[in-house]
Amino acid sequence: MGMFERDRQVFADAEPLDDSYEPEDVRERDEELEKYQRALQPIIDNRPTSNIFLYGKTGTGKTVATKYMLSHLENSAVGYDDVDLSTVWVSCENLSSSYQVAVALVNELRKNQNKDRISTTGYSQQRVFDLLYEELDALGGTVVIVLDEIDNIGHSDDILYGLPRARSNGYVDTVRPVIVGISNDFKFRDNLSPKVKDTLAEKEILFPPYDANQLRSILEPRAEKAFHDGVLTDDVVPLCAAFAAQDTGSARQAIRLLREAGELTQAKDSETVTEENVRDAQDELEKNQLYQGMQELTTQGHAVLCALAYHQALDEVPVRSRDLYERYLTVCDRLDADSVSERRVRDHLSDMHMLGLISVNERNEGLSAGRYHEYELDIPLKTVLDVLNSTSRFEELSDIIKSTADDNNLLQSGISDY
Missing domain, CATH: 1.10.10.10 (Winged helix-like DNA-binding domain superfamily/Winged helix DNA-binding domain)
Structure with a gap:
């Protein structure tokens, strides 16, 4: 055999332990999902809808909940002839101004229509906004605009003033833009300009850190799918949940810890993931966490x-x-x-x-x-x-x-x- 052999004794299907995995349901967020549903309900009722802002630290379920709710919203909208719904999603991770966000939105909308992208330079901000309004008006109906990690734009918040007022200012005729802002910074709203605060008229949904019991509930179905039967000792999932709860309350951290423990077990050519593997994984991730913390x-x-x-x-x-x-x-x-x-x-x-x-x-x-x-x-x-x-x-x-x-x-x- 060569240097690399396929694992057949630890992981059955590692996909549920991947950051990109989308679970069938969102656990331990019933109250937040109920608020989210109430906030989105006016779209199905075909009436004006408030903007929605989600606040919470990394790994508290904001993005997963948004994908889950929008998926259900889109499925429900199909059943109503008078509901014309579109969604556009932009990550603001590397965007630090309203200009850059507007360019990204234009290009995302154009991508869906197989149109040429616009350059990130060479246009005035107003021209980019005009192009954005043109693309939105071409869609018509209700367009849910998800701005993930919106706090990266700092004080450059013109986009949050322009989009909610686009219809009343006559920049668009056939579309109702609805902003869904996702922020890791609980104080983001405090730093918005007064005119933006007054214009947004948003619903706020707070996502607190998970406790150990909640993290255990989130981990268990993933662990059941990810590992072969009998591989995990009984204390592995509770310990992963406890470590993450004590640190950040992040489901992402708990999942990564469980995966790292499995990978260390695999590297040792062992058939059982134990408490010792979890503790070794915790030490390894603490080193990597410094890099990740800075990068985020x-x-x-x-x-x-x-x-x-x-x-x-x-x-x-x-x-x-x-x-x-x-x-x-x-x-x-x-x-x-x-x-x-x-x-x-x-x-x-x-x-x-x-x-x-x-x-x-x-x-x-x-x-x-x-x-x-x-x-x-x-x-x-x-x-x-x-x-x-x-x-x-x-x-x-x-x-x-x-x-x-x-x-x-x-x-x-x-x-x-x-």
Whole structure:
């Protein structure tokens, strides 16, 4: 036999443990699904529908619930002659402005009609919006526009003002756009401009982290399909659920932990996944989680991390938030990106602290300077630069920071430091 042989003793069908897997039902989200159904019901009733915004951390079921509900909505709409429904889905993961979102929407709509894409440059924002209105009007009826990870656009929120008002402003005649926004940032709405808040008139649905019992309920049917009978010991699924619940409450994390435990078992040529395999998988994923945590930061989060990395490269750490904020503004200017308030930068720093990416020290200088916080990286600088370098907008800044660190002999090694 060759180096690679097909596994016949651990995994029966690993697809249910894949991030892209869509379950037949959505578990442990009955209350949220009920709210979602009420929010979408006006579409079937053929009457004006409020925009819908879903909030919750990564892995709490927002995207799965949306795909599930829209699938049922589309199936139901077929039974009514007077309901004309279309859906368009855009991930805003790498989109940092309303202009970029509008271009992505135009191209997604054109793709469905086999029309040529438009360029991401060379048009004014108003022209792109006009093209978007033309494509939407050509569809007609109700168009549900899903903007996944919408918080990446930051303060550039014109798209959230223009789309809800398109019909009343006469930009479209035959279409009713309905926005479904999915955000990992509970405070995203707080940072929208007042005119957008007033225009959106949205229904909000919050997706809290899962507890251990809920995660166990989600894992069990996947585990039953994914593994051969008798492979998992009784404590494997509960332990995976407990680890994920204690950390993030993320179903995605629990599923990945179960899969990693199976893969480690397979690598050892063993026939049984045990508690020890789960604990080994947890150690392995904790290392990878630092990379993933950084990669899943918003553009603003990456800008804050970039500013802190530069102070690290200059050996100017720990750094006070006010000094870090000045560097952050420079980063945003270099990226031609919108900046957020110093308070929001501290929120991003708090999130990164919870992810284990940075350390925070509280200082109290008494009456002279008062109480303040200082920050520094809690992981190797090279690890941060690897992630920034993999994000196209930050490649140039990453190279500058690396050069600065090299000059100061401060660049640490990467994975080996764990």
